[in-house]
Amino acid sequence: MNKDIDLKRSKSDDGDLASKPRLLLANQVRSNSTGSFRSNSLDRFLRRAEKVWAVSTIEKKDVESQKPILESNEPILESNQGTVEEEEKVGDLVQVGQHNYFIVDIFEKEIMELGDKVDLNFKTFNNFEVVDGGAPLDHHFYKYKCCYSSCFCFCTNINVEREWVILKRQLALWDKKEVSFCVRTYTERKELMRVAATVTNGDQSHSLFFFDIKFPKKYPYQAPSFFYHPYGLPLSNLGTKKKLRPQLRYNILDVFLHIEEIVMMNTTNKSCRQMLDMLKQPPMGFEDFVKGHFRKKGAFILKNMMDEMDLDKESDKNMFLKTYIALEDNKAYCEHLLNSDLKEELERFKEKESSLCEHSRFNDNQETSRHQNSWTKYSFL
Numbered sequence: 001m002n003k004d005i006d007l008k009r010s011k012s013d014d015g016d017l018a019s020k021p022r023l024l025l026a027n028q029v030r031s032n033s034t035g036s037f038r039s040n041s042l043d044r045f046l047r048r049a050e051k052v053w054a055v056s057t058i059e060k061k062d063v064e065s066q067k068p069i070l071e072s073n074e075p076i077l078e079s080n081q082g083t084v085e086e087e088e089k090v091g092d093l094v095q096v097g098q099h100n101y102f103i104v105d106i107f108e109k110e111i112m113e114l115g116d117k118v119d120l121n122f123k124t125f126n127n128f129e130v131v132d133g134g135a136p137l138d139h140h141f142y143k144y145k146c147c148y149s150s151c152f153c154f155c156t157n158i159n160v161e162r163e164w165v166i167l168k169r170q171l172a173l174w175d176k177k178e179v180s181f182c183v184r185t186y187t188e189r190k191e192l193m194r195v196a197a198t199v200t201n202g203d204q205s206h207s208l209f210f211f212d213i214k215f216p217k218k219y220p221y222q223a224p225s226f227f228y229h230p231y232g233l234p235l236s237n238l239g240t241k242k243k244l245r246p247q248l249r250y251n252i253l254d255v256f257l258h259i260e261e262i263v264m265m266n267t268t269n270k271s272c273r274q275m276l277d278m279l280k281q282p283p284m285g286f287e288d289f290v291k292g293h294f295r296k297k298g299a300f301i302l303k304n305m306m307d308e309m310d311l312d313k314e315s316d317k318n319m320f321l322k323t324y325i326a327l328e329d330n331k332a333y334c335e336h337l338l339n340s341d342l343k344e345e346l347e348r349f350k351e352k353e354s355s356l357c358e359h360s361r362f363n364d365n366q367e368t369s370r371h372q373n374s375w376t377k378y379s380f381l
Contacts, residue, residue: 122292127171135189136284140227141214163252206297233274298332321349
């Protein structure tokens with residue numbers, strides 16, 4: 001059961017959602033729980049948390065500043081009736097050994113899911129949110145302005161804001177269908193919207209699509225514009241030719257039904273390179289969403305690759321190992337998928353990649369030194 005989250009959001013969706021966290025020691029967490037613990041339930045979650053890296057240095061400094069208070073053995077809250085301890089809640093920091101972890105979720109008031117800031121942000125990522133400020137710089141329509149007399153656009157405010165209310169209500173119902181959406185729009189650029197679409201049915205559930213939308217000045221009597229972020233894998237021909245059906249008056253639900261149709265036409269259009277590129281450079285405002293999504297689906301993706309690829313083939317095996325390393329770096333737990341032979345192949349592949357990186361770095365340094373020497377000679381002529 002999720003508890004209310006008291007988190008301060010910044011202009012970016014991936015800001016510090018756990019600002020000013022409370023720190024709880026592991027033994028305090030046990031004593032604070034209102035119900036009796038299930039057998040070793042906390043220990044299981046603590047062992048799971050050890051597979052997740054600790055939080056950032058800045059967060060550790062905040063924790064260190066709170067340690068004297070915790071070590072004083074003074075009660076957290078005091079009242080006239082006696083000592084009352086606060087219950088742990090989502091967003092709190094728990095100290096486990098030398099590491100600190102966020103409480104990502106609490107089940108039945110007694111079992112806690114622990115993780116880092118990415119886990120927390122992904123778990124608390126809302127389906128719809130109006131971000132305070134302007135649109136991200138990488139939005140495809142960022143440079144578009146329909147109001148050249150002002151730094152902000154006011155043309156579509158009234159019509160688009162009405163659509164926000166309808167869309168927010170419907171997004172919860174969309175999760176029960178084949179495609180779910182996460183939407184971000186912006187207080188200073190209300191004519192712009194960014195949409196993440198995830199396919200939720202069966203073996204296609206790791207698919208992830210991003211669209212940028214621009215609502216024109218004459219909306220709802222003029223159709224909005226779309227841009228799909230391909231990450232090296234464009235939409236299929238059928239999906240590209242699919243146009244929004246002409247209407248006298250458009251509404252936001254028709255727009256999202258159109259996106260849903262495009263996504264479902266491209267569920268088989270998969271690419272490991274697209275996923276790797278998306279992990280390297282996720283759309284702004286969705287950084288932790290992308291990392292959390294592929295962290296959650298990492299083992300599932302690799303299992304599909306093992307079923308579909310011929311790992312005896314050198315190119316397939318290299319792509320599988322490259323994907324494994326990227327997901328492992330993203331802190332997805334997938335070691336249990338490898339047998340002894342694949343583990344040996346992985347170690348050899350890592351050594352090979354490391355030597356190639358060192359050789360490339362050496363060549364870059366040599367080239368830089370050669371250019372510097374040439375420039376020095378030229379300057380003294």
